[in-house]
Amino acid sequence: MMDIRKDIRELMDLCIGCGRCTEACPSNAHGGCDPMDVMLGGDSWEGCIGCGSCTDVCGVTDPKKVMMYTTAVRTPVPIPxxxxxxxxxxxxxxxxxxxxxxxxxxxxxxxxxxxxxxxxxxxxxxxxxxxxxxxxxxxxxxxxxxxxxxxxxxxxxxxxxxxxxxxxxxxxxxxxxxxxxxxxxxxxxxxxxxxxxxxRNLDRLPDGGLEGLKVAIQPGCRMRPIIRMYREICERLGAEVMDIEPGCCGKGTKVRDALMSERQKSMDGADAVIVGCPACFMWYDTWEGGIPVMHIAEAVAVAAGDRRSLGCHRIVPEIP
Ligand code: SF4
Ligand code: SF4
Structure with missing residues (x-):
């Protein structure tokens, strides 16, 4: 039986077992973790991506915090x-x-x-x-x-x-x-x-520079509510933005392949995927045969004429 720290135990005690966290969990949808089970004392922690979708829908406690703690004590990765x-x-x-x-x-x-x-x-x-x-x-x-x-x-x-x-x-x-x-x-x-x-500086960004580039936007777990900002920046840069439902890259968990396959399929036809998270960047850039990726800051630099970073990618984006 895992020794549970007092503050984590208190978060677990607040759970009313409504199941909303599990319904919202992208990992659970692919056979990964089950946050409600963990909140109620179970051990279905494996596959948690740390996306926070569970806490976003909860309203009474903080399942993400409990899941990250549980992952930390169950997975023997010491502080480096x-x-x-x-x-x-x-x-x-x-x-x-x-x-x-x-x-x-x-x-x-x-x-x-x-x-x-x-x-x-x-x-x-x-x-x-x-x-x-x-x-x-x-x-x-x-x-x-x-x-x-x-x-x-x-x-x-x-x-x-x-x-x-x-x-x-x-x-x-x-x-x-x-x-x-x-x-x-x-x-x-x-x-x-x-x-x-x-x-905030939209009108000072390059007005064009990415014309002819069709992009899909994956802002990352924490920034999905502000996807509109990503869209407006990309449009200012002249890119064509696809209408897709953003989702999780799966990080390096056991559900990574399932989630990344789902992402790649949903973005079929994109010339590049624009991300805001370096972890997402890493997982997209190392996905064999995948869609090239650019960080949003890099997209601005490229539109402004600085293309030096592109040649460093494993999957090199082709800018028209
Ligand atoms: S953690 Fe929150 S959302 Fe999940 S079952 Fe408990 S009360 Fe419901
Ligand atoms: S933080 Fe973990 S448990 Fe919560 S929704 Fe994301 S993958 Fe599921």
Missing amino acids: GCFRETGYNLPAGEYPYGEPEYRGSGLSLMPGCIVNAGYRYLENAAVSALGHLGMPVSRYESGCCVYPVPYRVMTEGERDGLKKDMLKGYGRIVTLCGGCSHELTESGGDAEHIVWLLH
């Missing part, structure tokens, strides 16, 4: 050593074509663990996109937002304390990942995903 040494959850990678031009300012760009490790060209592209808007930026160097599963064995107070330390010395932060901005905001940080900033 490099977190203690570098602040990042994953070892740092290289910039494939040189460091971005950080000119310094009150605005800091947070790359996040996945970009810092393996997709540094997305950092270049984001700096380039912000440069197009006339926004010089510095780099947020504090590392991981402590969202990933291994950190869920910590109490909320411990995670909050770590995040508050990471925020010291930083003002406005712009992120490439919705999870990072959410985590930092929860701990009092002035952080937002770059899509908000791009959308």
Whole structure:
């Protein structure tokens, strides 16, 4: 029997067993986890993607938090050593074509663990996109937002304390990942995903540049409610936006193949899929024979004429 921490037990005790979370769960729909079962003491935790759809529909407690905690204690993935040494959850990678031009300012760009490790060209592209808007930026160097599963064995107070330390010395932060901005905001940080900033500056974005490109939009779990912003940015850039129902990439869980196959089928005919989440980016870019992917910040850089990042993709987008 799993030893359940007090704050998690309290969240479980609030559950009334209505089943709405399980109905909303994309993993459950493909034979994955069952959040209501876990909330009622069961052990159907495997396959949780951490998308938060369960908590969005719940209204009385927080099944996502319970699922992430359960995954953390059931899956033997310790907090990585490099977190203690570098602040990042994953070892740092290289910039494939040189460091971005950080000119310094009150605005800091947070790359996040996945970009810092393996997709540094997305950092270049984001700096380039912000440069197009006339926004010089510095780099947020504090590392991981402590969202990933291994950190869920910590109490909320411990995670909050770590995040508050990471925020010291930083003002406005712009992120490439919705999870990072959410985590930092929860701990009092002035952080937002770059899509908000791009959308506020819609009339300063390149007016065209992606004409002839048909795109499908997958904003990622946390940003589905603001898909309209993605659409308006892509339309401003001149792309044709397909009408599709966004969904989950499946991350690296046991339901990944089922969910990713579903996504690829739903986007049939797209020249590129536009995402807001570096984890989604990674899973799309490594899907054999899949539709090429671009991060929304990268789409702006490309439309502005900076195509250097495209050659770094495993599946290279072809821009007309
Ligand atoms: S966690 Fe919430 S949505 Fe799920 S069964 Fe319990 S009360 Fe219902
Ligand atoms: S976080 Fe997502 S995958 Fe996990 S239980 Fe909730 S709805 Fe299902």
